Amino acid sequence: MQTGELIGSGRSADVFALDDDWVLRRYRADRDAAREAAVMTYLARHGYPVPHVREPAMGQGRDRLPRTDLVLQRLHGPSMRQALRQDEVTPAEVGTTLADLLSRLHHVPPRAPGSPGDRVLHLDLHPDNVMLTGNGPVVIDWHNTLEGPPGVDWGMSALILAEVALRPGDWTDKARGALGALLRRLPRLAPDVVLDATDTGCLTQARNWRALDPATGEDGTPVLDDAVSLVLALLPPSPP
Ligand SMILES: Nc1ncnc2c1ncn2[C@@H]1O[C@H](COP(=O)(O)OP(=O)(O)O)[C@@H](O)[C@H]1O
Numbered sequence: 001m002q003t004g005e006l007i008g009s010g011r012s013a014d015v016f017a018l019d020d021d022w023v024l025r026r027y028r029a030d031r032d033a034a035r036e037a038a039v040m041t042y043l044a045r046h047g048y049p050v051p052h053v054r055e056p057a058m059g060q061g062r063d064r065l066p067r068t069d070l071v072l073q074r075l076h077g078p079s080m081r082q083a084l085r086q087d088e089v090t091p092a093e094v095g096t097t098l099a100d101l102l103s104r105l106h107h108v109p110p111r112a113p114g115s116p117g118d119r120v121l122h123l124d125l126h127p128d129n130v131m132l133t134g135n136g137p138v139v140i141d142w143h144n145t146l147e148g149p150p151g152v153d154w155g156m157s158a159l160i161l162a163e164v165a166l167r168p169g170d171w172t173d174k175a176r177g178a179l180g181a182l183l184r185r186l187p188r189l190a191p192d193v194v195l196d197a198t199d200t201g202c203l204t205q206a207r208n209w210r211a212l213d214p215a216t217g218e219d220g221t222p223v224l225d226d227a228v229s230l231v232l233a234l235l236p237p238s239p240p
């Protein structure tokens, strides 16, 4: 497929404009995008804010696209990270928006029968994977999506913010503010979720997923442990 201008690039994919309405998202490594395409289509059908996935025209099966490619609705607007950098949104708004997006996602009925309570999870829902469009926030980058307990998704978003909050630099205060706001929303939006760091706790599961992420690396383990401690320190006390 003829690609246009490169308009975005993250850790795993490049995104090219096709026209004003569509983009081509292409994995740089040989990864199959079919699974996330199916999840995004399912979520869109349930009213969840994801970019629409363009079905190939009649007679052109998805197999006509390289397995690394997806054609997605083009979103117009900054990522929530860009908006935070420019002070167009506050850290509290970022945390609240992430919390609302997590809660809405976990209210979508599960796709596949699994353990009771399992839901579609994003597992990488952070400010760079939310685009602020004229129609509200839209969640991109579904490459980690799985079904599982919602608490792991909350734990993952919290840990990612905590890791940034622990890194000295421009983002420290903003990330900490966003993390505090996210955790303050948790008891009301997801009263059943317990973010605990016991052996089988949601925070431990999220931590273990993060440890497997190649970007974390072996020397990232102490940072992850500190991030777990920061999340626990900022959790609102549970009601008596
Ligand atoms: N549907 C889209 N419309 C417009 N820009 C997009 C779209 N999807 C992604 N982008 C841009 O491309 C960047 C990388 O996309 P993303 O799906 O997050 O890939 P990665 O896995 O590499 O992080 C995003 O930060 C955003 O700037």
Ligand SMILES: [Mg+2]
Residues within 6 Å of the ligand: 010, 011, 128, 129, 141
């Ligand atoms: Mg991304």
